[in-house]
Amino acid sequence: LRNTTVRISYDTDRTRLHAKTYTFHRNNGFSTSYIGSSNLSNPAITSGLEWNVKVTEQDSYDIIQRIEKTFETYWKDPEFIEYTPESRERLQRALSKERRSEIDLRPVFDIRPYYYQKEILERLKAERELHNNYRNLIVAATGTGKTVISAFDYKSLVQRPGGYPRLLFVAHREEILKQSLQVFRGVLKDQNFGDLLVGGNEPAQIEHLFTSIQSLNSRNLPMITPPDYYDMIIVDEFHHAAAPSYQRLLTHYTPKVLLGLTATPERMDNLDILEYFNEKISAEIRLPEAINRKLLAPFHYFGVTDVVDLDTVPWKRGTYDPAELSRLYTGNQQRADLIIRAVQDYTTDLHDIIGLGFCVSVEHAEYMAAAFREAGIPAACLHAGSSREERSTIQKRLVTREIHFIFVVDLYNEGVDIPEVNTILFLRPTESLTVFIQQFGRGLRLSDGKECLTVLDFVGNHNKNFPFGERIAALLSPGGKTLVEQVSRDSYSLPKGCYIHFEEKARERVLANIRANITNRATLIRKIRSFEDETGEPLSFKKFLQRYSLQPLDVYRRGTFCSLAAEAGVYPGTYADERLFPRTAAIRLATLNSPEAIRLIRAALSDPCHYSPAALSDREKSILALFYYSLSDVPLRDENMGIEEIFSDLFAYDEIRREICDLLEYNGAHIEFLPKPVDLGFENALELHATYTRAQAFAALGHYTLTWKPAGGSREGVVYLEDKKADVFLVTLNKTEEHYSPTTMYKDYAVNEDLFHWQSQSTTSASSPTGRRYIEHERRGSRVLLFVREYNKVDGVTQPYLFLGTARYVSHEGSRPMSITWELDDPMPPGFFLKANKMVVG
Structure with a gap:
């Protein structure tokens, strides 16, 4: 053609x-x-x-x-x-x-990671280089390409072509090892890389070895290699690793990097695998993302109105009394009839069901199995007292549909893992979000003939502290309306093919629970007031966030921690005056994630004598100004003031200073990218891919100083800093008429990771001085800086901008406005690209 x-x-x-x-x-x-x-x-x-x-x-x-x-x-x-x-x-x-239907392991294309896999690789890099954590666990559903992630992770450690660090890759099946070896060879573009030690395969070398745990033990590999022999050890399906057969591997070797891959971090025998990874998960693929990628089955979730009133059940240390729950549920014929009727109403064909029901006790599970059998629905129960043979037999009967339900007490304790499961019944309140997602996930495994997972959740009149909101939020796709709005309208932002519906009374209960939980100022005050009695520990912002699994903004939407604690009667009444530390200032600081800025601010608050503004470098002064304009909008009159004078309220009120330090510590611990300074030809405190408010960005650039900023500030989306020869673009992708006039709703989006389409102001033409400056910026020695955010506000909170770095002019179309394509000097973060690109393809 x-x-x-x-x-x-x-x-x-x-x-x-x-x-x-x-x-x-x-x-x-x-x-x-x-x-x-x-x-x-x-x-x-x-x-x-x-x-x-x-x-x-x-x-x-x-x-x-x-x-x-x-x-x-x-x-x-x-x-x-x-x-x-x-x-x-x-x-x-x-x-x-x-x-061809047979497996062909020869790649016909260059293996490249998906964007969500790139995001995980970035987090791994940040965990190691920023947080000094080289023992990393990745949690991702089966089929999400964990092996590809591990291969690219290993490739990032290769310093020179052919100079491969020593690698030990451990999996439990020969087929997995063979496929993994081919993936590594494809990623490294080296068909001679690595050898197998499994079955009848004899390795020519052991420096880059793919082996089963059985072969590793039978060949006594730990006996012939010292503890530090391998630079990197990768263990597939790490949830098996608490078994005795893995102990020689994990106790003998001390690799520079330990990488665990698993779909289920919770062991089925209650043994903790997080102890091998500094008690944290380094990265995970979120459930909505996995469903959209067709790596997990879609779900249809129904919230059914329960007949049992849970409001009177004792609630201690974040959980219901299981004995009292068992007493209420076991033998309750009215509730059993309701559950059976709901199964009949919400499933299309009883004969197709392969279901699990989660119960609170052995007695409850046995009762439910008997009630279903009496209703003509074949069912059985499994619990800790069931023999291995009994478990195997009952699971086979379920898969063949000889029975339609197994009722269990704690799924991950009982070893039930059946991909064919297509129906789940939540017959007890599950307080732990982790447990809820794990139980939910047991039905999301892909299986031939499974169209979707049907979930029936029986919603009682819960204790106001029961965290129902976080359960629903975990199922939703990001970027939708507030949780209260979605539940109120029974219309949800969901992964493809998924559905959520609450019966009317159940929805009323859930809404009341969400409104009473966390987002309510009175609830926060109550939690603060009872904190020391419930935990036995002294109150602090850091411990409060940890205790209730909160993020700082969950608190700051309702007030600063100190003001809430004062209202609760825990702190002196003077702290109730939010003018000392305004809530708006707390929100600005809550989004700060520049490692260098966080380090300097924390150090200055801890030891002000060593951080006199007069002795600071221009870069450090910019960070100090960034902090100052997070707290205040009014410039200082005297540039010779010391730290304690500038931030006098913080040093006069210890709890406020402690709150800010706790906040910055939290921010620093949750950074998931590896920042780097940006050379702009002048001193600045910006870090690539960090987020900044408008004032923080201009302070970091040195445009705002402690003693000067433009009167009234700057609200335009484009600001030219003539003295620095820099155009600063502040871009909001998702514009609404509420915040933008028709003449300012420009069309901005990512074309790919390197190219960004940007529309100028409506008065700019290619022949205008501004248009010529954009087109000729490189020849004129001028720079273009791109700050981008997805939304202006989320849940009423103004969003910061992500600093994408500098960009170069590529081409343009049109006039008044101009549509310009910019090429970024550094690729945008993969996670943000998906947001910036969906404005076009979403």
Whole structure:
């Protein structure tokens, strides 16, 4: 085809581009597109029975623009490679691989990580280089490509071509080891890398070894290698690692990096695997992301109104009294009838059910199994007293649908793991979010014939401290309306194919619970007042966040911690005056994640004598100004004031200073990226991919100083700093008419990780002085700085900007406004790219 360019993705497992759209672009403003089912063939275009719709630029300008921009993002995605005559053999191999049913381990394309895998790799890098944690656990569902992540993680440790660090990869099955070895060879582009020690395979070397735990022990590998022999040890399915067979491996070796991969961090025998990873999970793939990627089955969740009143059940140390729950549930025929009726109402065919019911006690589980059998629904129960043979037999009977339900007490304690499960009953309140997600996840495993998981959650009149809101929030996709709004309307932001519905009374109970929990000022005050009695520990902001699994903004939406503690009667009444530490200031600091700024501010608050402004470098002064303008909007009159004078209220009130230090410590511990300074040709305190408010950004640039800032501040989205020869772009992607006028709702989005489409102010033309400055910025020695955020506000809180770094002019279209494509000097973070790109393709 002459005058035709074709781009192809060769990864048949990864890319399923099924969009059929034919666009005819015309410079006269009369472009047209045909969208529908027709292939580009004679029958499809002429006589075939097809569904198509024609849209025109004149009538549907926004749709045409959306189509063109979506096509642009695909066209410029490195996934799609330009086809040339030399590519013919490669294309034939890819097509042949797709048609073959047998496994073909030879890669026909360069293995590249998905964006969500890149995000995990970034977090691993931050864990090690920023937090000095080299024992890392990744939690991700089966099928999410944990092996690919581990291979790229290993590749990042390779300092020079062929200079491979010593690697030990341990898995429990030969097929997994063979496939993992091929993945590593593909990622490293070295088909000679690594050897197998499993089954009948004899390795030629042991420096880069893929082995089973059985072979490792039978060949006595720890006896012939010293503890520090391997630089990196990767253990697949690490939840097996608490078993005795893994102890020689884990106790003998001391690698520089230990990487664990698992879908379920909770062991089925209650043994803790987090002890091997400094009691933390380094990275995990969120449930909504995994469902959208079709790595887990979608769910249909129904909140059913329960007949049992839980408001009178004793609530101690964050949990219900299990004995009292068991007493209320066991033998309760009215409740059993309700549960059976709900199963009949909310499932399509009783004969297709492969279900699990979670109970509070052995007696409860036995009672429920008997009640279901009496109703004609075959069921059994499993508990700690069940023999291994009994467990195996009952699980097989469930899979073959000889029975339809197994009632269990604690699923992960009882060893029930059945991918075919398609129905789950929550028959007891589950206070722990981790346990809830683990139990929920048992039904999300993909299995032939499973369309979705049906979940019935029986909603009682819960104690006001029961955290129902976090359970629902964990199931939702990010970026939707507030949780209260979604539950109120019974309309949810969900992964593809998922559904949530609450019965009317159940929804009222959940709404009341959410409103009474965390987000309510009175509830926070009550929790603060009872903290020391409940925990036996002295109150602090840090401990309060840990105790209730809160983030700082959960508190700051209702007040500063000190003011709430004063209102609770725990701190002196003077702390109730929020003018000492305004809530708006606390919110600004709560989003600060620049490691260098956090370190300097904490040090200055702890030891002010060593941080006199006169003795600080320009960069340090910028950080001090950043902190100051987080607390105040009014410049200082005297630049010679000391730290204690500048922040006199903080040093006069110890608890406020302690709260800020706790806040900054929290921020520092939760940084998930590896920042770096940015060379702008002048001293500045900005760090790449950190977030800043507008005032913090200008202070970090040295534009705002302790004694000067523009009167009234600057509200424009573009600010040119003439003395620094820098254009600062402050971009909000998701604009609404509430916050932007029609003349300022510019169209900004990411084309790919390196290219950003930005629309200028409505008065800017290519021939104007401003337009020429943009186009000629490199020749003029001027820089373009890009700060971007997804929303102006979330839940009423103004959002900070992510600093994407410097950018270079590539091209432009149009005039008044100009549409400019910028190339970033550093790729944007993969997680943020998905947000910035969805404005086009989402």
